[in-house]
Amino acid sequence: MAATTIEELHPDVLSCALRRLDGRSLAAASCATAGLRALAADPETWRALCLAEWPSLAGRARLLSVVPPRRFFADAFPFPCQDAGELGGGGGGDGLLPTELVSAVDVYYRGAPLLSRVVETASSSSWFLGSPFRVEAFECKKPVADAVLSPAELELSWVVVDPVRGRAVNLSSRRAVAVDRHWYTGETLVRFAVVLGGCKFETTVTCSEGTGHISEVSLAVQDADGAAVSGERSLRLLAAAMEEQRKGGDRERDEAKRRYDEFVKSKKGRMESKARREALIDLCCSAASAMAVLSFVAAVVLR
Template identity: 75%
Template sequence: MVTTTIEDLHADVLGCALRRLDGRSLAAASCATAGLRALAADTETWRALCLAEWPSLALPGSSHGRRLLLAALPPRRLFADAFPFPSPDAAPGVSDGLGLPGELVSAVDVYHRGAPLLSRVVETPASSPWFLGSPFRVEAVERKRPAATDAASAASPSPEELELSWVVVDPSRGRAVNVSSRRPVSVGRHWYTGDTLVRFAVVLGGCKFEATVACAEEGRVAEVSLAAEDADGAAVGGEGALRLLAAAMEAPRRGGDGEPEEAKRRYHEFVRRKKGRKESKARREALVDLCCSAASAAVVLTCLAAVALR
């Protein structure tokens, strides 16, 4: 009786089959045998997987940001860093000895029902005093430059069905992290512009990174931006955001199908905690105002009594 194993297939056939797997299945297959591990380590297989996962890396034309991104990280490292969710407990002090990134490259992809809708690569110089001292904010699509060049943007997608991947890469260190919850954590309407705001957020080191996709009334994606906020609701500066991102890049990753829901739960917990801190601060300020008013009234009454008894 002749026993046939999967490794009896030609390497080209096995390689073709492996290219049809997702990243998690490909990593699992590489643990089966030494032969499959060698085939699964093929750089082109992982490159194809990354290009399928993040269409922004395959945009036509020459882009310094895309070349820099692909040159800085081998495809397998990029996938291992950017596909799993970052640990929310990453402490900013972890990366102090490594220095801050001097430049960030963002690969931003918006999907509708799993199909790519909009893709951008954004380069952000991060070493200037202006950036380090200003509130952290990165614009992937600005309102003055609407995404009319994307053919899919005319499809008037439903905002609730949008998904977002925002991969931030430090080219100098060769590390990356995905700072999006992938699925919306909240959907609301802007009180002034009437745009629908679709928010994607992750909590890192006690702060919140929130990516906002603004959809105009006709369904067009008008703006995509990323900002950071601390537990008191104040904007995180560029230097603080860089420390948080560097720590998240170095921290362990977390996988699992339930991570988007976990990210949403952590977001709402962050919002509740921020609201509680704001209410507690308002009560303290009201108590201080009351004490000051009482002290002022006591001083006035003392002065009046002194005048009356003179």
């Protein structure tokens, strides 16, 4: 009895089976045989995979038109290289900055989609380029869920797309790198972050006190001194990150947390060093002032 190979199945059956795989498994299957490679290259298969991974794309189908689904997955699923745009000089191959950014934001709770938004940001104006980079994805006083949530179990994906170049990058650590409480309002702040080019791209999910309902989701960028980064420099970092190689896997999730902790530790050290320098300068100024006063008094007394 002759052995039956998987390629003897009807192509429609194979396509249906391939659409049930995740991205890694689909890519691995495409390396098995020429027939599976052809089926795995079907744009509709990758489109279905992207829509399952990022529910926010369902309402903005044009994103998967300007960025082919397979390219979108390859750009948005792995983690960006932390050294991208180390000097902030990246501008994408021709040195031009993105004139528009589209953010596909998805919040998950215990693996299930909880909140999805697509935000379009015009980034060519002088006001945007000179102002601190910040994107508000969601802001509402009404709860987005009926049940009480545990903020620490939230997960996040924030994919930024440059529709002109057709490239994307995911700016989230997927799992929270820190969970804090606002000192004044009592709200819980769940932080997701990646470090690119010495700057921290941090998404903050604000949850109301008691219920844990999400009231705000926003993205901001800080440098190593804790200062807000301008829109122009942020765009250069994003353009460079989109062109760099990516890394995937659960190990990278832990690596994102480690990079965040190192960034926070470095920022704290720099702030403490700055405070010591300022205290030393104040002490020297006070001593100089005291010497000047004493010199004046001595001159008056000895006259």
